[in-house]
Amino acid sequence: MATHQGALRIIATGRYVPDLVVTNDDLSHIVDTSDDWITSRTGISERRVAFLEATSDLASKAAEAAIRQGNFDKTQIDLIIVATFTPDLRSPSVASLVQMKLGLNHLNIIAFDINAACTGFVYALNIADKMLNSGAYHYALVIGAEVISKVTDYTDRNTCVLFGDGAGAMILCHDPQKVAYFNVASRGDGDQILYVDDTVHMDGQKVFQFAAKVFSETIQELLRMGRIIIETIKKIIPHQANLRIIQHAAKTLDVPMDRFFINIQKYGNTSAASIPIAFAELAENDELMSGDQVIFVGFGAGLTWGSCLLTL
Numbered sequence: 001m002a003t004h005q006g007a008l009r010i011i012a013t014g015r016y017v018p019d020l021v022v023t024n025d026d027l028s029h030i031v032d033t034s035d036d037w038i039t040s041r042t043g044i045s046e047r048r049v050a051f052l053e054a055t056s057d058l059a060s061k062a063a064e065a066a067i068r069q070g071n072f073d074k075t076q077i078d079l080i081i082v083a084t085f086t087p088d089l090r091s092p093s094v095a096s097l098v099q100m101k102l103g104l105n106h107l108n109i110i111a112f113d114i115n116a117a118c119t120g121f122v123y124a125l126n127i128a129d130k131m132l133n134s135g136a137y138h139y140a141l142v143i144g145a146e147v148i149s150k151v152t153d154y155t156d157r158n159t160c161v162l163f164g165d166g167a168g169a170m171i172l173c174h175d176p177q178k179v180a181y182f183n184v185a186s187r188g189d190g191d192q193i194l195y196v197d198d199t200v201h202m203d204g205q206k207v208f209q210f211a212a213k214v215f216s217e218t219i220q221e222l223l224r225m226g227r228i229i230i231e232t233i234k235k236i237i238p239h240q241a242n243l244r245i246i247q248h249a250a251k252t253l254d255v256p257m258d259r260f261f262i263n264i265q266k267y268g269n270t271s272a273a274s275i276p277i278a279f280a281e282l283a284e285n286d287e288l289m290s291g292d293q294v295i296f297v298g299f300g301a302g303l304t305w306g307s308c309l310l311t312l
Helices: 024-028 035-042 055-069 094-101 117-133 204-226 243-253 271-284
Strands: 002-016 021-023 046-048 079-083 110-114 140-146 166-186 194-196 200-202 235-238 293-300 304-311
Touching (some): 002 055, 002 117, 021 024, 024 035, 055 094, 055 271, 079 094, 117 140, 117 271, 117 304, 166 204, 166 271, 235 243, 235 271
Parallel strands (some): 079 140, 235 293
Antiparallel strands (some): 021 046, 140 166, 293 304
16 A cells, blocks of 8 residues: 655646436336336436547546636647547557647647556646656546446346446646545456456455445555644545445544535446546535535446545
8 A cells, every 4th residue: 555645735626427317217218127126226317428429528528527627728728638448449548639629739748547447646746746746747637437328238237227427527737735545456357356347347245345345445545644634635436336335434533424426326436537536526516615624435347446635
């Protein structure tokens, strides 16, 4: 488990989800399931599905939303990192396609993807922090984007009800006044409790046990490192995998549920996109102020997990 101190300022944030809404009732016509069965076990009511859009389209639209929100000069971006396990192609990277779609091909930009599944956005923030801290880069565009529908088996009721498509983006820079803490880790999944070949495969019970354990542990380690008490944290923005996992963590950490930001009911599990989508939505609600501290926490295939604490 790697724990680091950093310094990141969030300049802007944005999100994009496809227009097509697939409800639990819609899925009940495809597989043996029901709205009550899905909602009671996951907290999910509906999800978005990309029909004619690729991952790079979603990522670019989320980036454009962040650029607009921050009234930011996009030509200042010199680093693009996209967290995804559902790229358009094996190569080139989604990040390179985003550079093109944003009209930045004429600039000297480093662009690449990372795959840490549902922890991908936390990993990407950690990488961006280190690269910005080096002084070689000045403004990073970090995106979590997924089109999980293209690797979803719609005959498997245990997995097809969980996932949705979407993207979230942040523009960041190094700022010594904005202390950040990172706690990230990985363990090889020899038992294949969660993996993707042509489609997603998951042992739901074992994934729950793994996630419920690391969710609280990574936050506790993060707080110990920063010598911070959890009562000072404005919001915890978790990976939106399953409402029961979040409820279990709230009980373990002795934190009321209203301190967690939850939007899983609308979007389902969007993997690397879930945290930035949630944060962008929270920011849109004007619930955050300068100086507030927030925690992002993710967990997923790899097995990977991690958290970060950012000061707004």
